[in-house]
Amino acid sequence: xxxxxxKVAVTRLSRCAQHCSPAVRMFSSSPPHSQGVPTALWKxxxxxxxxxxxxxxxxxxxLYRDVLGAHVSDVVPLPEHGVYTVFVELGNTKLELLxxxxxxxxxxxxxxxxxxGGMHHICFEVDDINAAIGDLKAKNIRLxxxxxxxxxxxxxxxxxxxxDCDGVLxxxxxx
Amino acid sequence: xxxxxxKVAVTRLSRCAQHCSPAVRMFSSSPPHSQGVPTALWKxxxxxxxxxxxxxxxxxxxLYRDVLGAHVSDVVPLPEHGVYTVFVELGNTKLELLxxxxxxxxxxxxxxxxxxGGMHHICFEVDDINAAIGDLKAKNIRLxxxxxxxxxxxxxxxxxxxxDCDGVLxxxxxx
Numbered sequence: 001x002x003x004x005x006x007k008v009a010v011t012r013l014s015r016c017a018q019h020c021s022p023a024v025r026m027f028s029s030s031p032p033h034s035q036g037v038p039t040a041l042w043k044x045x046x047x048x049x050x051x052x053x054x055x056x057x058x059x060x061x062x063l064y065r066d067v068l069g070a071h072v073s074d075v076v077p078l079p080e081h082g083v084y085t086v087f088v089e090l091g092n093t094k095l096e097l098l099x100x101x102x103x104x105x106x107x108x109x110x111x112x113x114x115x116x117g118g119m120h121h122i123c124f125e126v127d128d129i130n131a132a133i134g135d136l137k138a139k140n141i142r143l144x145x146x147x148x149x150x151x152x153x154x155x156x157x158x159x160x161x162x163x164d165c166d167g168v169l170x171x172x173x174x175x
Numbered sequence: 176x177x178x179x180x181x182k183v184a185v186t187r188l189s190r191c192a193q194h195c196s197p198a199v200r201m202f203s204s205s206p207p208h209s210q211g212v213p214t215a216l217w218k219x220x221x222x223x224x225x226x227x228x229x230x231x232x233x234x235x236x237x238l239y240r241d242v243l244g245a246h247v248s249d250v251v252p253l254p255e256h257g258v259y260t261v262f263v264e265l266g267n268t269k270l271e272l273l274x275x276x277x278x279x280x281x282x283x284x285x286x287x288x289x290x291x292g293g294m295h296h297i298c299f300e301v302d303d304i305n306a307a308i309g310d311l312k313a314k315n316i317r318l319x320x321x322x323x324x325x326x327x328x329x330x331x332x333x334x335x336x337x338x339d340c341d342g343v344l345x346x347x348x349x350x
Contacts, residue, residue: 044244046266050225050297052343060341067314068299069219090299091221092267117342119294122225124243124265139242166235167292168227 042132045125045175048153049094053107054117057084057099064088064095078152082106085152096152121159121169129156129174136160148174217307220300220350223328224271228282229292232259232274239263239270253327257281260327271327296334296344304331304349311335323349 054060057075064070073087082105088095098120100108110120126132129148137143142161151157151173160170229235232250239245239261248262257280263270273295275283285295301307304323312318317336326332326348335345 040244042244044265047222047225047268047270050222050294052341054341056341063341067311067316069215069217090219093222095222114342116338119225119297119343122294136242141242163291166227166229166231166238167289168294 041135042126042128045127047093048123048125048171048173049096050122051096051098051120051171052117053098053110053114053120055099055111055115057086057097060097060117061086064097077101081152121171123157123171123173125175126172127175129158129172132172133158140164216310217301217303220302222268223298223300223346223348224269225297226271226273226295226346227292228273228285228289228295230274230286230290232261232272235272235292236261239272252276256327296346298332298346298348300350301347302350304333304347307347308333315339 052060061072061075065072071089073085073089076085076087078085079101082100082102084099084101086097088097098107100111107120111117133143133148141164144159144161148156148158151171153173155174157171157173160172162169227235236247236250240247246264248260248264251260251262253260254276257275257277259274259276261272263272273282275286282295286292308318308323316339319334319336323331323333326346328348331349333347335347337344
């Protein structure tokens with residue numbers, strides 16, 4: 001894995017700059033809101049967080065706080081979720097460092113397969129989670145629980161099956 | 176992996192809400208800027224993007240555009256990086272979908288190990304990449320190239336070794 005990652009870095013060259021985002025034409029399946037008609041039942045919002053599972057919470061907290069200079073929270077035990085969490089505040093979003101709490105932690109299996117740790121899931125905010133859930137079901141996206149649960153921020157959340165999201169575990173959270 | 180992910184979702188319960196972020200005390204190793212003295216040689220900034228490697232770029236683009244309702248770019252070929260890229264705009268940051276371009280694509284190995292795709296790296300902005308590089312070297316963080324390269328956004332970037340970042344490939348980019 002490190003070898004392929006190394007290749008990503010060493011092949012970053014300068015000549016591509018002019019092809020990239022400033023001139024990229026953006027489009028979506030929805031007509032513009034300026035037409036004044038409802039265009040969708042729900043709307044995708046901000047990236048709420050990136051969750052990272054780590055085998056040594058103190059060590060990773062020190063990495064983000066002392067090496068990278070980020071603001072980090074105290075350790076927050078969430079026994080109902082089977083994790084200890086540390087929130088790493090960035091300017092526009094946050095990381096959530098997750099470490100197993102208890103013998104049945106839901107991230108224990110992930111860490112057995114990824115012993116150094118790794119990115120576990122991403123969470124998007126939505127403006128109407130119930131509308132989103134209904135729409136996603138209709139579009140054949142499998143959901144990981146029959147109803148939304150209350151997540152770590154006190155708001156309803158739902159996880160989408162990673163096999164229906166091209167290998168990524170996606171959480172949606174009521175904004 | 177799906178089983179452990181499932182556990183994450185189904186164990187999301189409501190009772191933890193009161194323990195979480197609103198009351199979390201934040202701290203960092205740096206004194207507050209209000210003291211009027213330079214506190215660090217460089218500063219960590221926003222999360223610029225989350226990169227996701229995908230085996231079928233059209234399919235994943237359709238997922239984000241048609242199912243999740245995000246604004247997505249056209250496909251941008253970056254032959255110098257060995258990838259095709261699609262930018263998925265969120266309210267506060269973006270995803271970069273990566274698909275191999277050419278026989279020596281740097282993400283081919285990652286996709287061989289993660290056939291459904293997966294999160295490949297995260298990118299943080301920094302206000303002074305040269306200061307950051309010098310500081311990170313002094314703190315024994317291994318870098319994946321001897322000098323910064325110009326990245327996909329036309330700005331200098333550097334990758335940090337995932338073994339020194341607890342399993343996560345971290346890119347830093349000049350803001």
